[in-house]
Amino acid sequence: MKKSPTLTRFSLSMPVALARQFAAFVRAKGYANRSQAVADLVRNRLVEWHAEAGDQPIAGTVTLVYDHHQPHIQALLTDIQHDHGDIIIATLHVHLDHHTCMEVLAVRGRADVVRHLADRLVTAKGVKHGKLTVTTTGNEFRRLVGRRLKAVRHTYSL
Numbered sequence: 001m002k003k004s005p006t007l008t009r010f011s012l013s014m015p016v017a018l019a020r021q022f023a024a025f026v027r028a029k030g031y032a033n034r035s036q037a038v039a040d041l042v043r044n045r046l047v048e049w050h051a052e053a054g055d056q057p058i059a060g061t062v063t064l065v066y067d068h069h070q071p072h073i074q075a076l077l078t079d080i081q082h083d084h085g086d087i088i089i090a091t092l093h094v095h096l097d098h099h100t101c102m103e104v105l106a107v108r109g110r111a112d113v114v115r116h117l118a119d120r121l122v123t124a125k126g127v128k129h130g131k132l133t134v135t136t137t138g139n140e141f142r143r144l145v146g147r148r149l150k151a152v153r154h155t156y157s158l
């Protein structure tokens with residue numbers, strides 16, 4: 001009887017500069033190969049994704065880095081933020097250098113709504129790096145921890 005395969009192979013493309021940095025990351029962390037490193041990164045991201053799913057109340061921050069010379073980027077990010085004024089508690093804008101801005105948004109609301117906002121901001125054209133970091137609203141701490149543990153178990157059984 002033929003065993004079903006436990007590994008699958010696919011190819012991916014990325015900018016050369018990013019691939020070089022990834023190779024340095026793989027060496028520095030001591031991964032056996034790039035596949036192992038990619039699988040680890042995907043697993044970590046899936047754990048976060050499970051924690052952000054559903055409609056439980058969460059709080060967190062969205063961090064965005066972008067070049068403000070990129071056409072329309074500031075108007076676009078402002079438009080998206082105005083659509084979600086009810087879940088953005090505070091914003092911080094830092095001019096990192098002549099070109100680069102960092103914006104940090106404190107957010108609080110239903111996980112799916114916060115996630116939707118973060119996805120729109122992070123995928124906006126011109127954003128170089130963006131990330132939603134989820135924490136708990138104090139009241140929901142037990143519930144969220146329970147969900148997170150469940151998500152971890154689920155992910156590692158893949």
Ligand code: NI
Pocket residue numbers: 068093094095096100101102
């Ligand atoms: Ni700036």
